[in-house]
Amino acid sequence: MNVIAFVTQKGGSGKTTLCVNLAIAAEAAGGRCLILDMDPQGSAEAWYHDREAETPKLAKLGAGELENAIGVARRQGFSHVLIDTPGRDEPSVAAAIRTADFCLVPCRPTPADMKATPATIATIKRLQKPAAFVLSQTPPRGFRIKEAEIGLAVLGPVAPVGIVSRSVFQDAQGAGLGVVEFEPDGKAAQEISELWGWLTKKMEKMTDGAQKNIA
Numbered sequence: 782m783n784v785i786a787f788v789t790q791k792g793g794s795g796k797t798t799l800c801v802n803l804a805i806a807a808e809a810a811g812g813r814c815l816i817l818d819m820d821p822q823g824s825a826e827a828w829y830h831d832r833e834a835e836t837p838k839l840a841k842l843g844a845g846e847l848e849n850a851i852g853v854a855r856r857q858g859f860s861h862v863l864i865d866t867p868g869r870d871e872p873s874v875a876a877a878i879r880t881a882d883f884c885l886v887p888c889r890p891t892p893a894d895m896k897a898t899p900a901t902i903a904t905i906k907r908l909q910k911p912a913a914f915v916l917s918q919t920p921p922r923g924f925r926i927k928e929a930e931i932g933l934a935v936l937g938p939v940a941p942v943g944i945v946s947r948s949v950f951q952d953a954q955g956a957g958l959g960v961v962e963f964e965p966d967g968k969a970a971q972e973i974s975e976l977w978g979w980l981t982k983k984m985e986k987m988t989d990g991a992q993k994n995i996a
Contacts (some may be wrong), residue, residue: 786881791897792868795917797824805959806977812860831957844873884912890929916943942976
């Protein structure tokens, strides 16, 4: 079972959007996913209540409940647990990072978002967890994207797939859907599917490396 935490100490960066959409992409690829909503704002929970489909499953919980929830998920046979966290420095953020096998750090290509990333990365490095940035809510093209990639690469790896700001994300979320369901042939769905494919390969390599080290 893989545990993926979406973390950044900056609100509005797209954590919830990435979390729910990647969970749906994972299910579409044959996985069985559980979303853990640790954000007091409860955006993922609100999306879940609007959703008619029974999967992916979602649970709302606090930092003190996380370890038990992960254990239950493992026993129930989930293949992936995706954790949505608050957009500020709270105990639940550190708890999610500590529990995660991999951390995704969404970042918009804006000065405010870029300045907020070092604190998040410092916590990730202190807890010795693998991580990567994901450029989110980007313009379709332009110099800001490349500048952000170069700036973030100083702090850590940057996912090769960025998520462009598109209205379909809001439309899908309002309907309790993911973009791969709402507009399966659209560009947003393609980006989400490609990002999930990249992340899957990344985690497979980590697993293979760990097994070789044990052997």
